[in-house]
Amino acid sequence: MRIFVLVKHSPSPESLLRVSADGKSLDPTCLTYDINEWDRYAVEEAVRLKEKHGGEVVAVSVGTNCDATLRKCLAMGVDRAIKVPAEPGFDASMAAEAVVDVLKCEAFDIVLSGFMSQDANNALVGALAAAKLDIPFATAVTELSVEGGEARAVRELEGGYREEVALPLPCLVTVQSGINEPRYVSIMGIKAAKAKELKDHPVKLGDATVSTERIYAPPTRRAEIISGAPLEVAEKLIELIRSKGVLR
Amino acid sequence: MLSDLTLSEEQKAVREAAREFAEKEFPKYAEECDREEKFPFELLRKAASLGFVGLHIPEEYGGQGMGLLAYCLAVEEFWRVDGGLGMILSTTFGSEMILMFGSEEQKEEYVPPVARGEKICCSCFTEPQAGSDIAAVRTSARRDGDNYTINGVKTFITNGSIADYYVVLARTSPGAPKRSMGLSVFVVERGAPGLEAKKLTNKLGIRASDTAEVYFKDVAVPQGNLVGVEGEGFRQAMDFFNLTRIHTAFQAVGIAQGAFELALEYAKNREAFERRLADFQVTREKLAVMRTKIEAARLLALQAAVEADRGKPDPGLTAMAKYFAARVAQDVVSESLQIHGGYGFMGDQAISRMYRDVRVLEIYEGTREIEVELLARSLLGELPSKLGAVRRHPLR
Numbered sequence: 001m002r003i004f005v006l007v008k009h010s011p012s013p014e015s016l017l018r019v020s021a022d023g024k025s026l027d028p029t030c031l032t033y034d035i036n037e038w039d040r041y042a043v044e045e046a047v048r049l050k051e052k053h054g055g056e057v058v059a060v061s062v063g064t065n066c067d068a069t070l071r072k073c074l075a076m077g078v079d080r081a082i083k084v085p086a087e088p089g090f091d092a093s094m095a096a097e098a099v100v101d102v103l104k105c106e107a108f109d110i111v112l113s114g115f116m117s118q119d120a121n122n123a124l125v126g127a128l129a130a131a132k133l134d135i136p137f138a139t140a141v142t143e144l145s146v147e148g149g150e151a152r153a154v155r156e157l158e159g160g161y162r163e164e165v166a167l168p169l170p171c172l173v174t175v176q177s178g179i180n181e182p183r184y185v186s187i188m189g190i191k192a193a194k195a196k197e198l199k200d201h202p203v204k205l206g207d208a209t210v211s212t213e214r215i216y217a218p219p220t221r222r223a224e225i226i227s228g229a230p231l232e233v234a235e236k237l238i239e240l241i242r243s244k245g246v247l248r
Numbered sequence: 249m250l251s252d253l254t255l256s257e258e259q260k261a262v263r264e265a266a267r268e269f270a271e272k273e274f275p276k277y278a279e280e281c282d283r284e285e286k287f288p289f290e291l292l293r294k295a296a297s298l299g300f301v302g303l304h305i306p307e308e309y310g311g312q313g314m315g316l317l318a319y320c321l322a323v324e325e326f327w328r329v330d331g332g333l334g335m336i337l338s339t340t341f342g343s344e345m346i347l348m349f350g351s352e353e354q355k356e357e358y359v360p361p362v363a364r365g366e367k368i369c370c371s372c373f374t375e376p377q378a379g380s381d382i383a384a385v386r387t388s389a390r391r392d393g394d395n396y397t398i399n400g401v402k403t404f405i406t407n408g409s410i411a412d413y414y415v416v417l418a419r420t421s422p423g424a425p426k427r428s429m430g431l432s433v434f435v436v437e438r439g440a441p442g443l444e445a446k447k448l449t450n451k452l453g454i455r456a457s458d459t460a461e462v463y464f465k466d467v468a469v470p471q472g473n474l475v476g477v478e479g480e481g482f483r484q485a486m487d488f489f490n491l492t493r494i495h496t497a498f499q500a501v502g503i504a505q506g507a508f509e510l511a512l513e514y515a516k517n518r519e520a521f522e523r524r525l526a527d528f529q530v531t532r533e534k535l536a537v538m539r540t541k542i543e544a545a546r547l548l549a550l551q552a553a554v555e556a557d558r559g560k561p562d563p564g565l566t567a568m569a570k571y572f573a574a575r576v577a578q579d580v581v582s583e584s585l586q587i588h589g590g591y592g593f594m595g596d597q598a599i600s601r602m603y604r605d606v607r608v609l610e611i612y613e614g615t616r617e618i619e620v621e622l623l624a625r626s627l628l629g630e631l632p633s634k635l636g637a638v639r640r641h642p643l644r
Contacts, residue, residue: 034264071261184272185265187299187312190258 001055001146004106005046006099006113006125007039007073009066013118017217024212035069038114042175044182045144046112047077053146058106062086062098067198074193075185081198091208092120096128101203103133110151111172115140126174137172138165142179159245251546254554255321262318266300266325274329281456282332282601285449287410288456292336296365300326301339309347310360316491317553320498324549327502328509330598331605332456334499341406342371342415345433345488349476358413358435370411372402372462373485379404380618382417383427383482387464389418389434394471396420396434398442398464404612408460409447412438416464417481424479431481435473442467453604489614490561493570496613497549500573503609504542504580507602511535511584514591531587538580545573555634564626564633571619574609581606 011031018027035043046057059073062084070081084098103111111130116123123139130137142162143154146169155163156176167173226236241247255263273295277288295301304319305311312318319337326334343362346354361367378384387400398418402408414436421430436443442465451459476484512535515526525531552569555562585592585603592599610616626633 068257068260068264071257072264075261075265184269184298185261186297187262187265187303187314190261190265191312191314193261194258 001049001053001110002106002108003046003049003055003057004103004108004111005039005042005057005059005073005078006111006129007043007059007061007066007069008036008095008114008117008119008125009033009061009063009069010036010117010119019215019217023214023216025215033065033068035072036114036117036119038116038118038175038177040114040182041177041179042112042114043073043076043078044180045175047183048180049110049144049146050077050079055109056080058082058108060084060099060102062090062095063088070198071190071193072185074196074198075189076183077189078196080196082201083198084201084203086203086205089208090205091210092122092124093128093209094205095125096132097205098203099125099129100132102201103129105201109169110146111135111170113172113174115174115176123174126172130172133172135170135172136167137174138167139174140176141173142176144173144175144179249543251543251550254550255317258314259318259321262303262314263321263325265298266322267328269295269298269300270326270329270334274326274333277333277456278330278598278601282330283455285451285455287458288333288336291333292339292365295336301337301365302363303337305340305343305347305359305363309355310363312363315557316494317550317557320495320549320553323495324498324502324505324546327499328506330456330506331499331503331602331608332454334502335406335454335457338406338457338495339365339368341492342369342413344491345371345415345484346435346475348487348491349433349480349484350435351472353472354435354475362413367412368407368410369413369415370405370407370462371488372405372408372414372416374404375401376403380615382485383431385417385419385431387416387418388422389416389420389432389469391420392468395468396471396474398434398436398467398469400464402462402464404448405445405460405462406612407458408462409445410458411445414438414443414462415475417485418464420478420481428482430479431485432478433475433481433484434469435475436464436467436469440467440469453601453606453608455604486563490563490566491556493566493613493619494549494552494556494561496609497545497552497566497569497573500570500577500606500609501542501546501549503602503606504538504545504573504577507577507581507584507599507606508535508538508542510597510599510602511538511587514588525587534583534587538583541576542580545569545576548572562626562633562635563622563631564635567614567619567622567626568635570614571616571623574616574619577606577609 015032016030020027050057057078059078059081064085113126138153140156141153142156145152151167226233281288299312300322302311303314304316307313323337340362343359362369373382389396389398416434420432424430444463445460448459515531518525548569552565581602585599588599625631626635629636
């Protein structure tokens with residue numbers, strides 16, 4: 001099976017955030033980067049598929065500074081890595097375009113990616129890439145298996161519901177966190193990664209479809225104090241819990 | 249930062265792998281192993297299966313062959329989360345002596361299982377009357393035909409009650425002209441008749457680490473268990489410490505970094521007088537000075553490790569790194585606890601444990617006083633160190 005996994009080198013959400021002087025971007029100086037948390041699950045799922053079905057796992061990332069994340073993928077068991085060296089400032093559509101350019105040069109059965117990125121939270125690149133490739137896709141997948149030329153995926157819906165879908169191969173799946181327990185990077189993996197291929201795939205990208213007008217710190221959120229008679233408070237509380245999907 | 253520029257991509261990857269492992273795994277064990285004085289065997293197995301334990305040991309002897317610096321970066325990351333648990337990387341302690349001075353047979357027999365984390369090694373130098381002054385060792389190894397018979401008591405031995413291999417310094421020539429002469433090193437296996445170990449409890453810190461008193465009563469070892477050259481034990485021990493003290497410098501950098509991170513987080517969230525602690529000039533200065541000292545210590549530790557990876561550790565640079573990093577760690581952990589105030593003192597926070605753990609760094613692997621003496625000897629040309637290369641000032 002030929003498995004592709006899309007990964008993003010993303011700032012950690014725990015980084016110190018500073019808006020740059022232009023007011024439209026984040027100052028990268030204080031940011032700590034790592035593999036996007038959702039993509040870590042996607043890589044694990046991809047490697048598990050390979051361990052079960054055999055074949056090859058290829059990681060693809062877009063950006064100029066993503067080498068460390070691609071090497072981490074190689075250390076986790078990915079066989080080779082492809083970097084599309086795009087300068088910062090590309091939007092989700094451009095990232096999808098870059099990925100599609102790579103995938104059109106390769107044969108694949110399934111493409112995995114994280115459900116969304118921990119910085120932009122768009123949850124767009126996977127879906128856009130699938131649309132551009134005109135292949136079926138499923139998002140927010142919490143269980144995945146591949147048998148007999150199709151992928152069966154359990155998707156997470158709002159309110160705690162699940163949906164099971166079948167997708168003919170080739171297809172694209174974006175995985176939800178918690179789908180598996182991602183393995184630790186081992187020293188043996190780091191050593192093995194040294195001999196694996198990490199190649200550049202330059203792509204001339206089109207213009208961005210989204211422009212950022214302003215980035216700003218959100219207003220401080222305050223806790224809500226529910227007041228009233230005990231029964232009334234309990235009802236409001238139950239409604240609140242229900243609205244978050246904990247109760248049905 | 250310079251400390252990052254010095255590292256190769258692989259070394260950075262090792263550091264990150266160690267950080268992720270320690271961040272996710274250590275919190276499961278830290279409090280319990282400290283409270284119960286329990287060695288974390290399960291954690292050791294996990295770390296070993298990922299290749300962390302034998303990072304610095306050459307591949308031909310079962311290790312990962314990544315060099316001393318890579319190993320030290322893992323030590324730093326492990327100690328950043330918890331010092332006691334970080335001692336799982338010291339289960340190889342003593343195997344370095346075999347690697348440096350042992351015969352090919354000894355290296356092949358004893359080092360690979362230790363590098364794989366299947367066996368545990370310990371070094372037996374200290375005795376009740378011989379700590380810093382290791383030339384005062386009284387444990388004797390008497391030549392008896394094809395065997396040596398070892399008698400004596402060793403104390404404060406890290407891994408002493410859980411070790412499979414004991415690397416022991418003993419006196420082979422009682423009548424030697426100088427105390428530092430006539431000492432030799434042996435490797436003794438667990439279960440040897442006459443070898444007993446008693447776990448020492450109620451330590452102040454690093455309580456997850458095993459410490460024991462080890463007794464040798466007519467323990468017979470074959471001649472083939474002599475490590476290195478008979479009578480050269482003192483010199484071998486000095487060379488061994490020149491290497492292993494670099495690990496300790498990184499332990500210190502790690503615990504200091506951890507304590508700093510806790511302090512910064514606390515200072516940003518704790519309010520007093522309707523302001524965050526981090527808004528008080530007095531706290532801001534503490535944080536700034538802590539971070540500066542840590543970076544300086546890290547650079548000195550890196551310098552010592554890079555020097556060792558280039559061929560041979562420099563005793564002066566090792567002593568400087570260990571002395572300074574351990575000193576910085578005391579200061580930083582103490583200041584961090586100060587910032588935590590009553591919550592730090594009450595004992596159930598990580599910083600409270602760090603405050604106890606950090607103390608050993610100026611005591612074991614060469615006390616602060618010994619490190620300073622080694623530094624001075626290096627400066628004055630009494631030890632072969634780059635620190636002795638001092639130009640004469642033109643205005644003398």
